[in-house]
Amino acid sequence: MKSNISTELLVDSHVKFIQSLGEDRDLTYHLTTHLRMNAVYWAVTALCIMGRKEALDREQMIDFVLSCWDDEAGGFGSHPGHDAHLLSTLSAIQILTIQDAVDRMDVPRVVKFISSLQTSSGTFAGDHYGETDTRFSYCAINALSLLDMKYLTPGTAVIDVDKVIDHISRCRNFDGGFGSGVGAESHAGQVWVCLAALSILGRLDIVDEKTLGWWLAERQLPNGGLNGRPEKLEDVCYSFWVLSSLSILRKLHWINRDALISFILSAQDPDDGGIADRPGDMCDVFHTLFGIAGLSLLGYPNLQDIDPVYCMPAKLIEKKGLKKTWLALPRHLS
Amino acid sequence: MSVNYNKNSPSIKTRYAKLHQKENKNYTPETLSLTSQLLSINPEFYTIWNYRRQILTEGIFPLKSATEVNDLITADLNLTMSALRQNPKVYWVWNHRRWCLEHVPENPGEDQSNWRKMSWVKELRVIESFLDADPRNFHAWNYRRYVLQSPYVDHTWEQELNYTTRKIESNFSNFSAWHQRSKVYTSLWERGINDEELKSIKNQEFNLIKQAIYTDPGDQSIWLYHRWLVGEGKDEELLRREIEMIEELLSIEPDRCLDTLIHYKTLLLRHRYSLKDRDECITLSSRLRQLDPFRDGRYQDIANELLSMPNN
Numbered sequence: 001m002k003s004n005i006s007t008e009l010l011v012d013s014h015v016k017f018i019q020s021l022g023e024d025r026d027l028t029y030h031l032t033t034h035l036r037m038n039a040v041y042w043a044v045t046a047l048c049i050m051g052r053k054e055a056l057d058r059e060q061m062i063d064f065v066l067s068c069w070d071d072e073a074g075g076f077g078s079h080p081g082h083d084a085h086l087l088s089t090l091s092a093i094q095i096l097t098i099q100d101a102v103d104r105m106d107v108p109r110v111v112k113f114i115s116s117l118q119t120s121s122g123t124f125a126g127d128h129y130g131e132t133d134t135r136f137s138y139c140a141i142n143a144l145s146l147l148d149m150k151y152l153t154p155g156t157a158v159i160d161v162d163k164v165i166d167h168i169s170r171c172r173n174f175d176g177g178f179g180s181g182v183g184a185e186s187h188a189g190q191v192w193v194c195l196a197a198l199s200i201l202g203r204l205d206i207v208d209e210k211t212l213g214w215w216l217a218e219r220q221l222p223n224g225g226l227n228g229r230p231e232k233l234e235d236v237c238y239s240f241w242v243l244s245s246l247s248i249l250r251k252l253h254w255i256n257r258d259a260l261i262s263f264i265l266s267a268q269d270p271d272d273g274g275i276a277d278r279p280g281d282m283c284d285v286f287h288t289l290f291g292i293a294g295l296s297l298l299g300y301p302n303l304q305d306i307d308p309v310y311c312m313p314a315k316l317i318e319k320k321g322l323k324k325t326w327l328a329l330p331r332h333l334s
Numbered sequence: 335m336s337v338n339y340n341k342n343s344p345s346i347k348t349r350y351a352k353l354h355q356k357e358n359k360n361y362t363p364e365t366l367s368l369t370s371q372l373l374s375i376n377p378e379f380y381t382i383w384n385y386r387r388q389i390l391t392e393g394i395f396p397l398k399s400a401t402e403v404n405d406l407i408t409a410d411l412n413l414t415m416s417a418l419r420q421n422p423k424v425y426w427v428w429n430h431r432r433w434c435l436e437h438v439p440e441n442p443g444e445d446q447s448n449w450r451k452m453s454w455v456k457e458l459r460v461i462e463s464f465l466d467a468d469p470r471n472f473h474a475w476n477y478r479r480y481v482l483q484s485p486y487v488d489h490t491w492e493q494e495l496n497y498t499t500r501k502i503e504s505n506f507s508n509f510s511a512w513h514q515r516s517k518v519y520t521s522l523w524e525r526g527i528n529d530e531e532l533k534s535i536k537n538q539e540f541n542l543i544k545q546a547i548y549t550d551p552g553d554q555s556i557w558l559y560h561r562w563l564v565g566e567g568k569d570e571e572l573l574r575r576e577i578e579m580i581e582e583l584l585s586i587e588p589d590r591c592l593d594t595l596i597h598y599k600t601l602l603l604r605h606r607y608s609l610k611d612r613d614e615c616i617t618l619s620s621r622l623r624q625l626d627p628f629r630d631g632r633y634q635d636i637a638n639e640l641l642s643m644p645n646n
Contacts, residue, residue: 034378082381129384131429174516174562183479185472185513211561214593217629218554230509230555232470253631 006268009295009303014288015055017273018043021285033079037068041091042289044098048313049296049304053098062101065092073128074109085127086117090139094312097146097320107147114140115151115158122163123181133180134171137164138193142310145200145322152201161201168194169206176212188219188228188241195248196309199324209249216246217254224259225278235277236267236287239294244308247297250327257298257329264291299329361393370413377417380426386410387433400439404449410434411453415460422464428473432480454486469501470510479517494518499542506546509555516562539563544579551587557594567601577602589625592618596636600643607645615640 021043022029032039040061047053067080068088075084076092089110096102117125117140124136140159144151151158171178171194177186178194191212198204219226219242225234226242239260246252266279267287274283275291293311296303305314308326317323369386372379390410395403414431421427438453458481464474482489495518501511519539523532540563546556560576567573580595596618603611619637623630 031376034376034380077381083384085380127384129387129429129433131425131432133425173513174520175513175558180472180476183517184476185510187472213632215554215558217632220628229470229472230558231507231553251632251635254629254635256628256630259628 006265006270007262009265009292009300010268010270010273011050011052011302013268013270013273014275014292015047015050015052015273017269017283017288018047018285019055033082036079037065037076037088037091037095038078039285040064041094042285044095045306045312046285046289046292048098049292049306051302051304058099061095062099062104065095066104068092069105073113074106075113075127076110083127084113086114086124086136086139086143087126089113090143093143093146094310098312098316102147111144111147111151111158114143118159118163121182122160122165122167124164134168134178134190134197135180135193137168138197140164141197141200146310146320149322164197165201165203165206168198172206172208175215176208176210177215185229186215188216188226188238188245191216192241192245192248195245199248199309199326200322204248204325207249209251213246213249213251213254216242216249217251220255220260224256224261224263226255226260233278234263236264236275236294237277237290239264240290240297240311243294243297244311244326247308247326247328248324250325252297252327252329261295261298261300264295267291297328299331301332303331305331359392361389363394365389366394373413373417377421377424377427383426383430387430391437400442403437403439407434407438407453418464422468422471423473425473428477431477451486454481454484457481458487458489465501469505469508472510475510475514479514491518491522502542502546506549507553507555509558512555512559516559536563540576547579547583551583552590554590557590561594561597564598564601567598567604570602570605573598573602573605589622592622592625596622600640603643607643609645612640612643612645 021039044053044056044061047055065076068076068078068082070077070082070084073084075086075089077083077085078088082088092105093102093110096105117127117136119125119132121132122137123132123134124140125132126136126139141152141164144158150156152161154161167182168178170182171180171184171190173179173186175186177188177191179185179187180190184190195204195207198207218230219228219238221227221234223234225236226238227234228238228241242255243252243260246254264275267276267281268274268291269276269283272283274285275288276283277287292303293306296306297308305328306312307314307317307323308328309324310317310322314323366386366389369382369389372382373386390406394406398406411431411434414427414434417424417427418431435453435457438450440450441448458478461474461478461481464471465478468474481487482494495515498511498515498518501508502515519535522535527535543556543560543563546553547560550556564573564576577595577598580591580598583591584595596615599611599615599618603615616637619633619640623633626633
């Protein structure tokens with residue numbers, strides 16, 4: 001356990017932590033290649049929220065993304081030589097959008113790859129091996145909308161949008177939440193992907209907002225942290241998944257802001273930077289992003305706005321004309 | 335996720351480099367064994383699982399008899415089993431296990447479905463052992479629902495209900511089991527049962543949930559389920575009965591009880607509106623605001639909604 005608990009966001013330490021991630025090509029680096037593309041997206045997004053986008057080299061980042069192209073499948077893998085997957089393809093598109101370099105990739109082939117993954121039930125597979133999950137429906141909707149809303153618009157749509165909505169509505173549970181598939185238990189991460197997809201598609205009307213809002217508000221535990229399901233432990237990553245869901249439903253005031261801020265800040269590593277799942281644990285870039293993104297939604301001072309639907313810089317999403325009706329808490333001055 | 339750092343780990347980079355043979359479509363027993371080694375070091379290497387399936391279907395199965403294919407599938411089921419014992423929450427491993435089950439060959443000879451049936455039926459026992467180890471593992475629950483859908487598995491809704499009862503009785507806070515119960519009932523109701531049956535099932539259910547509520551009134555999962563059973567409160571008699579039960583409980587666990595009490599009393603207002611009852615709900619909500627200040631914003635919204643409720 002770290003003894004000194006921080007009471008403010010250690011921006012400089014987190015920037016250094018993120019910069020150090022790619023430096024050591026040690027065993028951990030090789031054991032996490034299956035997540036590398038996602039990790040780059042988490043890193044650059046965290047930097048954007050802290051207003052430090054330039055801390056990672058733009059050209060190097062774009063080169064890395066392009067080096068993960070899987071020409072056989074027509075999508076991006078998580079690392080050079082890895083198979084294309086929807087998870088890494090969405091991250092690639094998000095990174096290139098943030099770096100204003102979407103023109104460097106083969107958009108028509110990527111669109112074809114994504115649309116080829118829709119199954120007859122309306123949901124999406126992550127790759128041609130067929131595992132389906134509402135996460136992948138969100139990846140497809142998010143990615144296609146970032147590339148061009150025409151891919152989701154009647155007349156020019158490349159997927160069956162009504163079927164996606166129908167499938168998501170069949171994943172809805174008695175608690176108002178959503179699971180990974182039809183019949184699956186509600187989970188805050190799955191709730192977020194379903195709400196965000198419905199928000200992009202303008203179909204939040206199928207959500208039972210009161211029941212789901214209650215379920216989400218009850219995720220806050222006495223220590224201020226949020227859990228992802230009833231009777232589970234708190235974890236910093238739910239600071240984004242629960243909060244972004246509440247933000248999409250415009251109910252962020254249904255949890256206690258100050259208690260959650262203290263919880264997230266207490267999970268920082270004051271020596272080496274980064275944020276962990278909970279105080280005293282090992283930090284990683286995943287929890288670093290979702291902790292900082294949560295703080296941004298809560299109106300923590302001196303941060304950039306994050307769009308809870310895309311988990312990308314809000315200004316960028318607004319500029320692309322994709323901003324939805326979500327509501328974050330007002331930003332406090334420092 | 336835990337990783338086997340000790341097992342041959344220094345050479346992981348070299349081994350991974352060797353897998354560039356993947357591009358050369360090298361589908362031999364040697365590359366198969368290389369994938370086993372890499373996956374035992376890190377079961378999250380999804381590309382290696384993909385490669386393994388390619389090696390099996392393209393390079394190995396075509397040269398083998400049905401019996402040999404069945405043995406190879408059994409070996410892969412064992413491989414995923416040991417991976418899941420160490421890391422029961424890795425999507426890619428569960429995924430590979432599904433692939434194995436779906437690739438059990440048909441038997442040559444008379445009893446066409448024997449191997450397949452045996453594999454699927456065995457799977458139900460396997461999954462129960464995972465749910466015994468962690469009754470909230472949603473991967474395992476998802477997999478259970480997947481296995482139950484197989485035409486090879488005879489499992490009635492009563493059996494599934496009994497299973498969830500066992501899970502709930504060993505821990506009333508097992509929200510995953512309550513969830514599964516809601517699914518069993520929903521599919522039963524969708525298939526259509528008569529009103530009398532429905533009433534008797536619901537009454538049994540109210541008895542079970544009452545036990546759970548009295549055991550741990552602070553657990554949200556139980557209240558969620560209770561609200562689902564009550565629904566929109568069209569049955570006024572039932573609504574009043576449940577309100578009475580909660581009022582008895584109020585002294586033990588006021589905040590959780592109060593939330594649902596306000597909800598039911600608001601439903602009752604829709605049947606019979608009176609300013610007095612509305613004001614009682616508003617008073618209850620301010621009590622709740624004091625008891626549970628974290629969710630103050632929500633209770634304020636509830637009070638505001640009550641204030642603007644039409645008095646028809």
